[in-house]
Amino acid sequence: MSQFRLGFSASDVIKNDTKIWGNLDTIKKWLVQEPIPKLLDEQILIFLTAAGHDVQTAKNIIMSHYHLKRTHPDVFDGRTLDEKMRRNLKAVVTANLPVYHNDSVIFFWKFVEGSVDHYDTKCTLSLLTMNADVSVFNGPVKSAIFLVDGNGMTFKHLMKMKLDLLRTISEYIQSGFPMRLAGIHLINSSSTVKALFKMLSPFIKPEMAGLIHFH
Template sequence: MESALLNLDLPSSLVMKAEKEIQEIAARRDRDVQAFKDMIQKEESLDACLDDRFLIRFLRARKYNHDRALRMLKTYYAMKAAYPTLFTQLQPSLLTSVWSQNIYHGLTDQDDEGRSVSILQLGLWDPSVSSVEEMFRAVLACLEYASMDPSIQVCGVVGIFDCKGLAFHHAKHFTPSLAQKGASVLKDCFPIRFKGIHVLNEPLIVDMLFSMLKPFLSTKILTRFHFHGENLESLHQHVPKRILPCLYGGEKPTLDGSYHLQKLMDFEQWLKDLDNYGYQSKVPAKKVLNSGKGNIFTRYFFS
């Protein structure tokens, strides 16, 4: 893996927060990571990346519960093996058709809880320019980049989905199978803490899309969805105006995704290297994805 990645250490201001919220004990961290490695190396058919900076994401996402962290890691790799068109080839250079539409924006400042905030202007997506699979991969690439920041590993992320302009020619690309995979990213296969999901300017068609997604989500994740319509004051109760662009009633200039995109481009090789690891066939991956899941999961997962 790329050697220039961020290290494991937290800013001093977050050490106590990490201990309280995710049960990270700084003096025990190295032993916890090694114990996690030992568990992973006992997994047959799984060739996982063992870089400490990669693995600690899973421990922090699962509050140092090693069994749950292992389950997430196995699901992370199983998704890659089962659905490579969605979960592999995340290099920014392969997704230029998405970036050119200026859909994704990572805000430069954190909210009052230290969380990273991103905005997706879904109505700007042109399906004739980039496929829904490319859109999915672009979001994953951004999440992979964000999840390597130790501060984000502790504080989590907030997403704002601006649905202005979203219409049937967009919605027809969102299938139940895709909805399930998106839900899996939110709840059990990606090592990042989703702390809030805010939906703005939603047309009626969003109700249909959300009803497709809802059965796959946990009660905990559902409580983190907020639908604001055109009410920016409602959004400001959750996301401070000081970090928002003026388009959303904030104090920052107009959205500009170029800075974030350049940071992402700097991770090109690391994102490419991610595909060097994982399950070597779909057989063990399917066993992981089928284990402990109900019919509603398996009905759509392999469709």
């Protein structure tokens, strides 16, 4: 999330909740001493909401989020809809569903069958960060569910995936995401999907493994 005006006001969300205002002020004072850009009240509130309003958890998310932004600027800042991204959009279908489930936004992902030549892991990760930022633009979101359709995913996709970017995706979703991860549901899961999660398994925290469901 860059320094810009969001589509909501922190005061409209927090109102007279003195505890939340106190938590927000605590984080603002802490940020002065950290190598992190100055954040809007609205941005801090997004991370506090993701942390269930636990100050230390919010600090951890912020640190991880901006560490990833510093170390992977090509992913987090490279958001131009260039030819490479346009090609990738022919290989990956992604959308935020218009309905929530138990206060969770639902991210839908699907690989397009026969379009593996257009697939690019870095572009896909950039799309994920854009989806996340769009989701919280008009207000904090408590949690997120990923709904992934395994149809269309092939071993050719796996061969094009870069291990360092898979590690980045895992770290972003588990530690630096502006929403709490509520679950990952894989429908039409195949041997290819299971092979992907075997590749990801070294990067998945034990407490997160129970949130992954194959259907």
